[in-house]
Amino acid sequence: MKRNIQKSLFIILTLVILFTTITAPHAVATSVSLPEPTDDFFVNDFAGVINSDYERLIQNEAVSLYENRRSGCGCNNKQP
Numbered sequence: 001m002k003r004n005i006q007k008s009l010f011i012i013l014t015l016v017i018l019f020t021t022i023t024a025p026h027a028v029a030t031s032v033s034l035p036e037p038t039d040d041f042f043v044n045d046f047a048g049v050i051n052s053d054y055e056r057l058i059q060n061e062a063v064s065l066y067e068n069r070r071s072g073c074g075c076n077n078k079q080p
Helices: 002-031 052-071
Strands: none
Touching: none
């Protein structure tokens, strides 16, 4: 009797794990919705908490860093 209960429990748990493994990736993939990137690639303030002046400053600095990094300069090109 005890052997039959263990065998039944094993089968039920195996089926639950198999069902969860098969259906979970589909459920996660369909429930995630990501916002589209903005034209200002480096600043995505979807909550609207960054002041537009700071947003522009961050964007300009990020573009400058990106361009300098690509050119291999490693400098900021700003005069003190």
